[in-house]
Amino acid sequence: MFFIPSTPFLDSAFDVATLLFISALIVLSLLSISFIFNLCLKSRTALHLRHFNSLWTVRFLLVIFIIFWSLNELLRIPTLRRTYLYPFLSVLASFEEPQFCKIHVALSLGFFEPAFLVTLLFLVDVSTEKKTPNVSWAIAFVLATCLPMLLVQVLFLFFRPFHKLHLPLPEIFVRNYVVHKVEYGGRMVSCTYPLLNTIMFAAFGGAFSMWFLFSCWKVLSLVINKGLRLRIYTLAATVLVPLPLQIILMGMTVLWKPDHPAFTAVSFAAFLSTLICAALGQGILVIKPIVDSLAAGGDCCRWNGKPKTTEGVEIAVSAD
Template sequence: MRRLIPINTTIPPSPSPSPSPLTDFNSIPGGPFLFPPIPILDSAFDITTLSLIASLILLSLLSLSFIFYLRLKSRTSHHLQNFNSLWSVRLLFVLFIFIWSLTETLRLPFFRRRFLYPFLPKFTLPQQSSLCKTHIILSLGFLQPGFLTTLLFLLDASIKKRNPFCPIGVIFLSCTPATILQTFFVFFEPLKSRLPDCFYASSVLSIDYFDNKILLCRFPLFSTIVFAAFGIVYSMVFLFSYWRVVSLVINKATRMRIHALAFSVLICLSIQVFFLALSSFFSAESPVYGGVMLGMFLSVLCCAAVGEGILVIRPIADALAAGGDCCQWRPGVRSLQPVEEGRREVMVEGSQ
C-alpha cells in the first residue's frame, strides 16, 4: 500500500544521493522500453486514458488534413474561397484540442514514468509540483476555455459576416480571466490556513513499497469552482447562440447536427464539472478516483470529438461536395445559383 502525503506550497528538495524512483522499475527485464506483462491497477486507468488521447490526436490530425486540403483547393477553385473563409478559426479550434490532448499526458504517472523519465533528467519534487500546477492552468484556465470559445464563435459565425482573422485575438482575450484566476488560486493559494487541503492541493506525494516518491496530480476545488463559473456563463451564451442559429436553419439534417452539438457541449460540460468536484473528495490513489478522472476525461473528449466532426470535418466535406457540383457549368458561363445552394447545405461558414 502506498502512503499519500498532501503537498504544501513549499516542498523540500529530496536529497541528491537518494536513489531514483526509476531504479527498481528500470531493473525489470526488458528495460524501460517494454510494458510490464500485467499492468498494475493504478496504471490501468492511465493506460486507458492514453489510448483515448491517441484516438483524439488522430482525429485532430484528420481534421487538420481536411483544413489544409480545403485551403489548397480554394487557391485554384474560386467557388471554394467563400467556404474557406474561417479556415484560421477552425485551425485554432483543432490546435486547442490537439495541445490539450498532449498536456493531459503530463498528469498521468504512468506516462511520466515510462516515457519521460527514461529520456529526461530526474524531476525533483518541486519540479513535479510545478508541472502539476502548470497542467491545471493550461487545461482549465486556457486550453479548454479556448476551444469552447472557438466552438461558440464557429457556431455564431454561421449567421454572421465576420473577418476570419479578427476573432483570434478576441478568443485569446476571452481566455484571459480564466487563466488569471486559475494562476492566482493555484500558485498563491488564498486562505490556505483556514480551508481544508482539497481546496488548494494540486498534487499528492505517493510513496510506494520501495520508498520511491512521485507526485500524483489532482485538481484543487478552487480550480473547479473557477471553471464551473466559466461553464455557467459559457452555457448561457451558448444557449442564446444556439437558439438563434436553430431558428434560421431550414435544412433538417443541419438542424440535427446543431442539436447534437448543443446536447454534447452542454451535457459534457456539466458532467466534467461534476466529476471535477467529485474528485476533490477521494484519495488520489483509490480506484474510485481513477474512475472519476477517466469519466472527466471522457466528457471533454466527447465534446471535442463532436465539435471537430460537426464544425470541421463535416462542413469541409460538404463544401468540397458542393464545390464539385458547382464545377459542372460550361466554360465561359458563370452561375451563382449552384454556389448558393451549396452554401445552404453547409452548417457553419463565414462571410456569406
C-alpha cells in the same frame, strides 16, 4: 487473448485507456488538419470554395487547441510524467515533480479547454453572419475570453493569495497533488483537481453554456433543413451535456484520495467527457462542413435557409 507487455508507463488499465484515447484524438485532429489544408488547396482554383475557406484559420486554431489539451492531459499520468518528463526538466532547472500538477490544472482549466470551447462558440456565432469576421478578431476574441481565466488559475495555484492573507481554506480547496507510497517503498505524486479551481472553471462553464445555448437557438431560428437542424441539436448536446458532467465529476474527486480506485475512475470519466466534446465538436464543425462544402458547392458553413449568390452562381444550402 492479447498480451500487453509491461512498460514503465503502462502500469494501470486507466493509464492505457487514457493513452489510447489521447492518441485517437490526436489522429482525428491530424485528419482534421489534412481536411483544412485540402480545402485551402482546392479553394485556389475553385471560386465557390473561397468564401467558406475564409474561416480555415479559425478551424485550424480549434484543432490546435484540442491537440495541446490532449498533450497536456499526459501530465496526469504519474509514471509517464516521472519516467520521461521529470528527469529531463530536473536537469535543466530546479524543477519539482509536483509543479507538473499545477501546470496541468492551469493550462487545462485555464486556457486549452476554455480556448477550444470559445472557438467552437465563435464558429457557431459567425455561421449566421452575412459577413465573415476578420481572423484577427477571432484570435482576439479567444484570447480576451481565456487569458483572464488563465491568470486567475495561475494566481490561485502558484501564489495562493488566501494563504498569504492568512485566510485558511480546507485542504480540498487548494490541494493539487498528493504524495502516496507505492510498492517497494517508492513514492508517487498524483495530481488532483483543487476544488477552488474547479469552482472557478464552473463559473466559466456556466456563463459559456448560456451563451452557447443562445447561439444554438439563434442558429435554429434560421435553419429550415432537417439535416442541419439535427446537426445543431447534436452539437448542442455534445457541448452542453459533457461540460457540466465534467465539472461535477471533477468536484467529486475531492471525496477520495488519488490512490483510491474511485478517484481514478471518476477522474477518467471527467477526462472522457471532455474528450468526447472535443472529438465530436471538431467532427461537426471542421470535418463535416468541409466534406459537405467540397461535395455541395462550398456554402455549407452558413446555417440558414436563404440561398446566396457567389460569383454570379446561386448556391443553396444542401438538403439531406
